[in-house]
Amino acid sequence: DAGVIQSPRHEVTEMGQEVTLRCKPISGHNSLFWYRQTMMRGLELLIYFNNNVPIDDSGMPEDRFSAKMPNASFSTLKIQPSEPRDSAVYFCASSPLGTGNGKLFFGSGTQLSVL
Amino acid sequence: DQQVKQNSPSLSVQEGRISILNCDYTNSMFDYFLWYKKYPAEGPTFLISISSIKDKNEDGRFTVFLNKSAKHLSLHIVPSQPGDSAVYFCAASATGGYQKVTFGTGTKLQVIP
Numbered sequence: 001d002a003g004v005i006q007s008p009r010h011e012v013t014e015m016g017q018e019v020t021l022r023c024k025p026i027s028g029h030n031s032l033f034w035y036r037q038t039m040m041r042g043l044e045l046l047i048y049f050n051n052n053v054p055i056d057d058s059g060m061p062e063d064r065f066s067a068k069m070p071n072a073s074f075s076t077l078k079i080q081p082s083e084p085r086d087s088a089v090y091f092c093a094s095s096p097l098g099t100g101n102g103k104l105f106f107g108s109g110t111q112l113s114v115l
Numbered sequence: 116d117q118q119v120k121q122n123s124p125s126l127s128v129q130e131g132r133i134s135i136l137n138c139d140y141t142n143s144m145f146d147y148f149l150w151y152k153k154y155p156a157e158g159p160t161f162l163i164s165i166s167s168i169k170d171k172n173e174d175g176r177f178t179v180f181l182n183k184s185a186k187h188l189s190l191h192i193v194p195s196q197p198g199d200s201a202v203y204f205c206a207a208s209a210t211g212g213y214q215k216v217t218f219g220t221g222t223k224l225q226v227i228p
Contacts, residue, residue, distance in 0.1 A: 101208060106160070
């Protein structure tokens, strides 16, 4: 079975540019999460979707960040304009609705570097 | 405000010895706790979990202990193996809600052969 698929694996961009990260969750999983990993804060939840609907976006740091889930098999996280402090590893995770008690399945992440 | 804290950023242990990773939490609503393991260039993977109705859960070489009064949990790995070298994240959730999972900052474990 394919796991959570993220693209690109690495992204290097210049400050001010738009960045789009992509995620394909595991088929049949109803919940999708975007996390950001930094040394200082560990894994921070940015946004959570349930059945393609954003439920909790309180972790989205600023208006520069936006996320969409147009269907059950695809989600994007967009940063516009990007800044150097956005440099981090961004993970997408999915889980079956109502099960697992927090057992999430993570993708391999996107390493973002904003110069 | 870090609701899940891992105060040791790194830990080194000799192969065959016990590794003990610690985690503290502040939110009394948390009732389910998990440990995830992360290798470089990979996403975290679920390792072991424990419900707040228990104080111990064991799975092979891995045991998680929960002390609710102290709001503390620990992960014991016995015996430690070089393949256990990874970053370990402690996580917690409140199952009454929508399964929001809050993670700590991680502890990098190095098992020395």
